Structure formats: C-alpha cells, structure tokens
Amino acid sequence: MTEPxxxxxxxxxxxSRLGIRARLDLEEDIVVVGGEAAIAEEALPLIGDVLPDVAVVDLSLPGADGVSLTRDLAAVARASGSSF
Structure with a gap:
C-alpha cells in the first residue's frame, strides 16, 4: 500500500475549511490533512514544517493574493528539496 x-x-x-477537511477525511486511506491555515502568514511556516504533497489554497485570502502565495509556497518547497 502506498503512503497517503x-x-x-x-x-x-x-x-469552507471545515467542509474541505470533512470531505478529505472521508478518503483517509489515501489522503491525510497535515495542517490548516487561515491566512498567508500562517501558511508559509506551516508549509515549511509539513512539506505536504498538495496545498489547497484559497485564491481570495484577505491581505494576500492566493496566486502569489502559491508561488511563495512553491519556493519554500523547492528550497527544502521538496515540490508540490
């Protein structure tokens, strides 16, 4: 069996965050939620710590552009030798 x-x-x-998590939790054999963030400032260190395979990012975060945040998250992942 492969890792989730x-x-x-x-x-x-x-x-919305609760709904996404609830749906993903139904797939517990193939998906694990490694963390949640409500704002960009929480997301960057979380991604650096968890290094997930996938990040589900709200494109309309308050105070941050979700597209720019996604670029920043990808840079954090690349700097750590990971990618998503």
Whole structure:
C-alpha cells in the first residue's frame, strides 16, 4: 500500500475549511490533512514544517493574493528539496 497524500488547507472561511477537511477525511486511506491555515502568514511556516504533497489554497485570502502565495509556497518547497 502506498503512503497517503499529505495535504495542507489554506482557506480563510472557517466553514469552507471545515467542509474541505470533512470531505478529505472521508478518503483517509489515501489522503491525510497535515495542517490548516487561515491566512498567508500562517501558511508559509506551516508549509515549511509539513512539506505536504498538495496545498489547497484559497485564491481570495484577505491581505494576500492566493496566486502569489502559491508561488511563495512553491519556493519554500523547492528550497527544502521538496515540490508540490
């Protein structure tokens, strides 16, 4: 059996974050949620610590552009020798 895909959720709406997590938790044999962040400032260190396979990123985070955040997250992953 292969290892589950580790996912980090970056979403500022608590209900949306909960819904995404609830759906992913139904796939516990293939997916594990490695962490959650509500804002960009929480996401960057979280990604650096967890180094997930996938990041689900809200494109309309308050105070941050989700596309720019995704680029920053990819840079963190590359700097650590990982990629997603």
């Amino acid at each position: 895909i580790e996912i980090v959720i970056v979403e500022h709406h608590p209900a």
